[in-house]
Amino acid sequence: MPDYFTLAEFRALPDMSDATTYADAKVEAAAAYFTAIVEREIGEPFIPRTYTETVDGTSGPILMLARPAIRSLTSVTVGGVSVDTAALNSAGGVLRYTGGASWAYGVGNVTVTYVAGRYGTCPDDIKSAVMWATRDRLLSQADQAGIDVRRTSITTDFGTTNYVLPGEKRPTGYPDLDAAIAGRVRATPSFGFA
Incomplete structure (x- = not known):
């Protein structure tokens, strides 16, 4: 089971009820990927x-x-x-x-x-952002198997679409999750010497 949410909560998201296409193991792996980034960026675990x-x-x-x-x-x-x-x-x-x-x-x-662990259960903003990032990652892996995952933009007859990629201030490349992380980084006390 993912650390920050239950599989039942995840399956309630749009397009995620198909446990054959989106097997529990795939959901858990994608969620673990984002959980590790969140805890690395924040510098501490949210849950015990x-x-x-x-x-x-x-x-x-x-x-x-x-x-x-x-x-x-x-x-x-x-x-x-x-x-x-x-x-x-x-x-x-x-x-x-x-x-x-x-x-x-x-x-x-x-x-x-x-x-x-800072909290007994994961805060709602982080939980939701990790759940949606997990969903988006699984959808993109299933739908775009033939497209280069390192692309930064794609141009068609209808215009150019720019993709958000991970970077210094965007550790995941998923805007909602990156914003939730940024809000927590600002709120986390730092200890040290001046």
């Missing part, structure tokens, strides 16, 4: 996903994890020894002992498994 990271112990009070939207800690080991996750705080992707202890120094000695 499990991650395992191995990081270096710093001899300090904090460890930085790759994803800030941590929902729960599953397990933490330091040098192969389990740590009680109830004694840890992971707010904002910063892992610290609640009692103020420091992390044992070492290279790759801390392994953290956790669930991260």
Whole structure:
């Protein structure tokens, strides 16, 4: 099943009820393609996903994890020894002992498994945009098998049609999805130093 929507929701879209032409596996593959782009561009998952990271112990009070939207800690080991996750705080992707202890120094000695994701379910704007982009991709693959997919325009007796292609500010080439991504990129906090 696709991550951001159900197959039943997808099959309710115009022209998508034919599970023979648009097999579930094709729908899932196209949806996974767009989901990966969305999460790469936003820099974090929208829905809960499990991650395992191995990081270096710093001899300090904090460890930085790759994803800030941590929902729960599953397990933490330091040098192969389990740590009680109830004694840890992971707010904002910063892992610290609640009692103020420091992390044992070492290279790759801390392994953290956790669930991260900004929302419990995918926001409606992203869900809808990914669903429609998935639909459009499947339709274009089925209808235009003989046309070069790298085309930027096509000219006929009726005029020229220009195609939107992926680029720096258009990661997918699908305008509705690119707009939804751009809106989320602007709204996502960035951490760093000036």
